[in-house]
Amino acid sequence: MSTQDPTQQMTAIVCHAPKDYRVEQVTRPRARAHELVISIAACGICASDCKCHSGAKMFWGGPSPWVKAPVIPGHEFFGYVEELGEGAAEHFDVQVGDRVIAEQIVPCGKCRYCRSGQYWMCEVHNIFGFQREVADGGMAEYMRIPPTAIVHKIPDGISLEDAAIIEPLACAIHTVNRGEIQLDDVVVIAGAGPLGLMMTQVAHLKTPKKLVVIDLVEERLALAREYGADITINPKSDDALAIVQSLTQGYGCDVYIETTGVPAGVTQGMDLIRKLGRFVEFSVFGSETTMDWSVIGDRKELDVRGAHLGPYCYPIAIDLLARGLVTSKGIVTHGFSLEEWDEAIKTANSLDSIKVLLKPGR
Template sequence: MSHVGSSARMTAIVCHGPKDYRVEEVSRPEPGDREVVLKIVACGICASDCKCWSGARMFWAGQTPWVKPPVIPGHEFFGIVESLGTNAEEHFGVKAGDRVIAEQIVPCDKCRYCREGKYWMCEVHNIFGFQRQVADGGMAEYMRLPPTSRVHIIPESISLDDAAIIEPLACAIHTVQRGDIQLADVVVIAGAGPLGLMMAQVARLKTPKKLVVIDLEDQRLELARKFGADITINPKQQDPIEVVRELTGGYGCDVYIETTGVPAGVTQGLEIIRKLGRFVEFSVFGEETSADWSIIGDRKELDVRGAHLGPYCYPIAIDLLERGLVTSKGIVTHRYGLEDWDTAVRKAYGTESIKVLMQPGFKAEGQSISR
């Protein structure tokens, strides 16, 4: 475990099990050969972190849970290079004082997928903040980056909040790319959480014919319109299927991106999409989803595509943020110090926040950020 073997101490959030996350003083990590230690600036709370905390079945099922506690959570982090192990400066191309981010996955660099350049589908599949044997996550004052980490430098011109959304933005970019959006397409994004709102910004850059965003929260739909959505739909007020069919002459949308993380988002998408359409699934689900698979084949011959992580998209995310083409404004809504984890995770689990950041040393409890 990365925080073993150091005499120096630090504050960290430690996951011991479902709803058993504790603020603890632990050993501060030290870099080994070709390793870097970061001083964490910020770490976002992801929907997967919330589902892990709540004990969702996908994280804790069976005798060999994917999450292996005790572990320091957090994969939406960035920080400043604090110390470098032997050969680390040459290995990563970074130096002390650089602002950097590491991709969320820690590839093995040995399996079939890693050897083929598809490192994001690594068979071992260790991700920061979930499996303790490789590396802890970023909800701490410091964290260690192992030798196989994919590290990127963040320009100083990028603000703290923008830097904090690079990880989910990279995922959003990959998802939109999987949709293969064309100029004449009607695109529907289901879910206007942090990822959906970033996808809306990226999808708008593809200039589709119409961009539609669906969500149950009017405040989030208002933000989606600011980010370029042509039409927003609240299912509590309108039937999304009827609205989209009317918009498309009865056919349905060309591309449907599912990012709600609930079963209804899937079944809705299978109905709302046209024949020969492209259905992109990104979400992390806390429960199993059932659907009529005959829709996929016999009725519509859909192209169903998954989207996982943000491979090769971090440099794109950094560039879009640096050019001001994508923003965190309105998405980052709350920030907390590590000591306020219990409040922060409950805030992140609710609908009044969008993106909650954990910032070591932040003192104002849960300061809400003006939208």
């Protein structure tokens, strides 16, 4: 007969290995000094979670794998302050009951990047849901927020679905900002998944000359048009190169944002972008991508930029959602309980969904 106190237990998804994710009863976290415990309201399943679940090499292989199992996954979370450790109210400027989100990276505060304000490139690079050295992720009923986390309050007027996309929206904002979109630019966003659709909304707010979105799913292209895309392209039936050249006097687009997560999105971009254009790479790839690098230098002298996480963009994301300038409507398509994990990850891995949420409740 178990002697465990059920009030000290919680339901969580625990990642043990690729395709070995289990719904378990685990010890509920407690707040230590300068720490919070939050009750999770919702946690999104990211494309990186899907690739991690499937066993993508970059997460599990190499000398420094991202995943250090067992760990509770989930970095697209938000919740309510449930417990305050000693000094935590002053440290984070929050009270019990406040609705909050923590940025997905927990900076070490000591490396050259953290000391220079470039905390999103922290050398230690602890991200919620991949390693438990600092804390587990948000696919659970409760979650501990450590002292070095970056916490933001969420206004009451923002819906659950909108609050649940703050993390990916912050990433979308950072990516679009990396493209330095100008008023006379022709911008191409490749990929109309959750991130691509959020990037479409953000890029539309930059009012480029033309905003083009490319995807293979017609329903997602229809959403992109609702969100402000001037032109949508389905490579299965459309000639992307001919269309982009027709918009640019044959030169190619000024900005190409790659968020497909497949190698074809990269090589396509090298064809579509003009000389001296700005190529922004956001995707996490499940396999290696190859191309002729002479296109970057000898042929086009491109400005190739990466985009990682959402630094300094969470307050912007919250503000855009609060003002109704960006929305989760159409993007958040499914919600599941933690106990429905198997169905949730299956749905997230299919084209039947766009964004899937786990909703542990309060």
